[in-house]
Amino acid sequence: MRVAKPGDAGTIAQVHRDSWRTTYAGILPLAVIAREASRKSESMWRRRLALQSAGAATWIAERAGHGIVGFASCGDARASIEGLDAEIYALYVLQAHQQRGVGRELVRACARHFVRQGLFGFYLWVLKANRARLFYEVLGGEVIGERTERLGKHGYSVVPHISARLVRDRVHLAEILQRVDAIGAHDVFVVAGDADEPAGEYGGGAALLEAIAELGHRFEDVGITGYPESHPLISDEETIQAMFDKARFATYIVSQICFDPTVTSGWIERVWDRGTRLPIYLGIPGAVPRTKLLRISSTIGIGASTRFLRRHKGWLTQAMRPGGFDPDPLIDGLSASVDDPAGKVAGFHVFTFNDLADTEEWRRERLAEAKEAVGL
Numbered sequence: 001m002r003v004a005k006p007g008d009a010g011t012i013a014q015v016h017r018d019s020w021r022t023t024y025a026g027i028l029p030l031a032v033i034a035r036e037a038s039r040k041s042e043s044m045w046r047r048r049l050a051l052q053s054a055g056a057a058t059w060i061a062e063r064a065g066h067g068i069v070g071f072a073s074c075g076d077a078r079a080s081i082e083g084l085d086a087e088i089y090a091l092y093v094l095q096a097h098q099q100r101g102v103g104r105e106l107v108r109a110c111a112r113h114f115v116r117q118g119l120f121g122f123y124l125w126v127l128k129a130n131r132a133r134l135f136y137e138v139l140g141g142e143v144i145g146e147r148t149e150r151l152g153k154h155g156y157s158v159v160p161h162i163s164a165r166l167v168r169d170r171v172h173l174a175e176i177l178q179r180v181d182a183i184g185a186h187d188v189f190v191v192a193g194d195a196d197e198p199a200g201e202y203g204g205g206a207a208l209l210e211a212i213a214e215l216g217h218r219f220e221d222v223g224i225t226g227y228p229e230s231h232p233l234i235s236d237e238e239t240i241q242a243m244f245d246k247a248r249f250a251t252y253i254v255s256q257i258c259f260d261p262t263v264t265s266g267w268i269e270r271v272w273d274r275g276t277r278l279p280i281y282l283g284i285p286g287a288v289p290r291t292k293l294l295r296i297s298s299t300i301g302i303g304a305s306t307r308f309l310r311r312h313k314g315w316l317t318q319a320m321r322p323g324g325f326d327p328d329p330l331i332d333g334l335s336a337s338v339d340d341p342a343g344k345v346a347g348f349h350v351f352t353f354n355d356l357a358d359t360e361e362w363r364r365e366r367l368a369e370a371k372e373a374v375g376l
Helices: 006-024 030-038 042-050 102-116 132-138 147-152 170-182 205-214 236-247 261-273 290-297 303-311 313-318 328-333 356-373
Strands: 057-063 067-081 084-093 161-163 187-191 221-226 252-255 280-285 345-351
Touching: 006 030, 006 042, 006 057, 006 067, 006 084, 057 102, 067 102, 084 102, 170 205, 187 205, 205 221, 205 236, 221 236, 252 261, 252 345, 261 280, 280 328
Parallel strands: 161 187, 187 221, 221 252, 252 280, 280 345
Antiparallel strands: 057 067, 067 084
């Protein structure tokens, strides 16, 4: 066992990719495995090792004649959990070298590092279906809960999304609401969902919201969707009517993504002209890969916006940055609506499509630029 050096980045990346593929085979879809494995690059690891915080470390396991066969990265806990000061961020061992004590030694290396740093008690996250759960339990690990439930109990604002077309019946709905209550959530976001056929009696958000009210649940905030342009499964007339039907149960609206700021601005005015005075959060993509964004666009109700991008290739070029979509031009195009003194727009809702790290990096950069612009 030794601490990783910048020159190890390429080999660590290869171990990361190979072990990721074998670890999640049969657990995650093949397309997801391939996409995520491809991101475990040498450049990513060079950057990670170079920017590692003072309290963090990456340990590598080497075997004679085989080189690096596993690694573990660890450091200060990223979430506030009572009695747990540290976290193992990642631990992977090549499949051919598992069950040889490599994983156990990597955990020990992290534990010794924590003690030297004055950190006591540590945790790590493991997918439920991952067989590695048994390995950690043999070492004395205990299940402390599911991530969403832990987030809700440690100061994070958790907003469960409930898809009407996936709820079977009142009993199923009551079970869902019981879980929502258990994590202490006060805000829910209700969508119709994109399933071709409802799983039960709820074909849209309005019916589900009414059922939630009848069951006696009164959340502090309830979000509903708004569509600046056509939805692939719902007619424009239906989306307009659905907005009115849902508004009496809701406290805010989140718009679907629209790449044309003019269309979005016009839609905001029409919503208010029809008498709906709920605050609107404008849905925008985060810093996600272009191919993913265009692929998802055709299935979640933003087909017209995709055509807008094709007609305005210069705008699309401007909105792309290395590795993916840059939300800045879209935000700038919506600035007039956001700055409207009538307060129709409450803010932005950023869709990450599971590319949370890149989007968070972009968000921090944007905030830093804004603070610098006003002299903070």
